C-alpha cells in the first residue's frame with residue numbers, strides 16, 4: 077500500500093502478459109510504479125438490460141469507492157461494453173483531477189469492426205486509452221496536438237492516429253505537478 | 256479558438272448533466288449547468304454563454320418555451336436541443352423556432368463533438384479570420400523538426416507559406432527523410448490545426464482494405480462488421496488527411512480518389528447515405544509521380560489535382576550540416592526513453608557520420624544512434640558502435656541505385672528476410688519493399 081503508485085485493477089479475464097505490458101507503458105509514461113490487481117465484483121448490477129451495456133458512471137464511482145484510496149491513482153480495466161446515460165458508448169472515462177479512471181477493451185478490438193484480430197493493435201489502443209484517462213486524473217484536458225495521447229478520440233480509428241505518449245506540452249504540465 | 260467557448264447545460268436529470276459536464280470540461284470548454292429552464296434563464300440574464308444545450312422535455316417550463324425566451328434575450332445565441340426518440344416532431348419545431356440543431360438522446364460521442372465543433376466554428380470564424388490576417392507566421396510544433404542547414408531552411412519557408420492556404424500539397428523525398436513530420440507541421444500551422452490530422456499509409460493496404468479505410472463501412476457491410484466504421488475522409492472533416500505512398504494506389508482507387516476530391520462527398524462501403532467532409536489533402540511519395548503519369552500508371556488529372564504545391568525534402572547527404580544536431584537530438588531522445596544519463600559522441604565518429612551517404616536518410620541515422628546507445632559502453636558513442644564500414648562518400652563511385660540495393664540487401668539479411676521487419680527497419684511499406692526486391696532482383700543467400 078502506497079500513495080506513490082498506480083493500481084491497475086482488472087475486471088474479467090485478461091492475459092497476464094497483456095496486463096503487464098499495459099502496466100509497463102503506464103509506468104513509463106507517468107514515472108510511477110504500477111501494481112496489477114485482480115478486481116472482483118458482480119457486474120450484473122451495472123448492466124442496463126435495455127441498452128445491453130454497462131453503466132460507466134456507476135462503475136467509475138464503484139471503482140473509486142471500493143478500490144481507490146490505497147494508491148495515488150486507481151484504474152479499472154474492463155472487457156464489457158460501457159456507456160454513460162447521454163452517449164451511445166464510451167471507451168473509458170475518469171475523474172478530472174481525481175484519483176480514479178476506467179476503460180474497456182470491448183470496443184478497442186479490431187474484430188468488433190469486422191477486421192482481423194490484431195493483438196499488437198489492441199494493446200496499443202488499450203495503452204493509449206488508459207494513459208489518456210489517467211492523464212485526466214492528473215488534471216490534463218484534451219490536447220490539440222494531433223499525435224498527443226490526450227487528443228480526444230471518439231472512434232477507434234482516431235485512437236490509432238495518436239502516439240502512446242504525452243506531447244511535450246502535456247508532459248511538462250504533469251512534470252510540474254510532480255515537482 | 257482563441258477564447259474559451261462557454262456552454263450552458265440545461266437538463267433536469269442529474270446523470271445527464273454530470274455526464275455532459277465532464278465531457279465538455281475535459282474538452283477545455285467553460286461549462287455551467289442548470290436543472291430547469293427557470294434557473295437557466297436566470298443565469299443567462301447575468302452572464303453570456305456561447306452555446307446553450309437544453310433538453311426539450313423538462314418539468315415546469317419546457318425547452319421550447321425556454322428557447323423562445325432565450326432568442327428574445329439574445330437573438331444570435333446558439334441553442335442546441337436534446338430530445339428523446341419519441342419527440343422528433345418537437346425537435347423540428349425547435350429548429351423552426353431558431354434552434355441551431357438538435358440531437359437525439361443518447362447520442363454518438365462523435366455526433367456531439369461534431370455539433371459543438373460546428374457551433375464553435377461559427378463563433379470563432381470571424382475572430383479567427385481577424386487573427387489570421389494579422390498573424391506574422393512563425394511555425395508551431397516544430398520541436399521534432401531538426402535542422403539548420405540552408406536546404407532545411409528553404410523547406411521550412413515553403414512549409415510556412417503553404418500552411419496557411421488550403422491547397423493540396425505533395426511532399427516528395429527519399430524514404431526516411433521525414434515526409435510525415437513535414438505534413439504534420441503543415442497541418443499544425445494551418446487554420447485547420449484544431450481539427451484532426453489523419454494519416455493513411457496507402458502502401459500498406461490492399462485495394463479493398465484501403466477502400467474501407469478511406470470511406471468507412473456500414474454495420475453488416477460484410478461478415479463480421481458489427482459496428483459502423485468511420486472512414487478516414489470522414490474523420491478528417493475540417494482537418495487534413497495525409498496520404499502516404501500515394502504512388503502505390505490502384506487505378507480503381509485513383510478514380511475514386513479523384514471523385515472524392517472533386518465532390519468532397521462519398522458513401523461508406525455498404526451504405527447509401529451521401530457523406531460530405533471538408534478536408535485538406537497532403538500526399539507523400541518517394542517515387543517520381545510525373546514520370547508515372549508519363550508512363551500511364553498514374554492518372555494525369557489526379558496528379559494535377561494533388562500537385563498544387565510541391566515540397567521536396569532533400570536527402571540527408573545533401574544537408575550534412577544538420578547531422579550533429581540530429582545526432583544530439585537522437586541521443587537525448589533515446590537516453591531519455593531508456594532512462595539513461597545522456598552520453599556524448601566521439602568527434603571521429605561524428606566526422607564519419609557526416610561523410611556517410613545514408614541511403615535510409617534520417618530514419619537510418621536514428622536507428623544507428625539508437626543501436627549505438629544500446630550496444631555501447633554507456634559513456635560515449637565511438638566508431639566501433641556504428642555500422643559505417645561501407646558506403647562512405649568518396650570511397651566508391653556507386654550509383655544511388657547500387658547504394659539502395661546494397662542497403663536493402665544488408666537489411667534483409669540482418670532480418671533473415673523477414674519482410675515485415677525489414678520493411679519496418681527501412682521505413683517503407685511491404686509493397687514498396689517487394690517492388691524493390693523485384694527491381695534489384697534480390698534473393699536470399701542459399
Ligand SMILES: [Zn+2]
Nearest residue numbers: 208218228281
Ligand atoms: Zn478524454
Ligand SMILES: [Zn+2]
Nearest residue numbers: 219224243246
Ligand atoms: Zn498534448
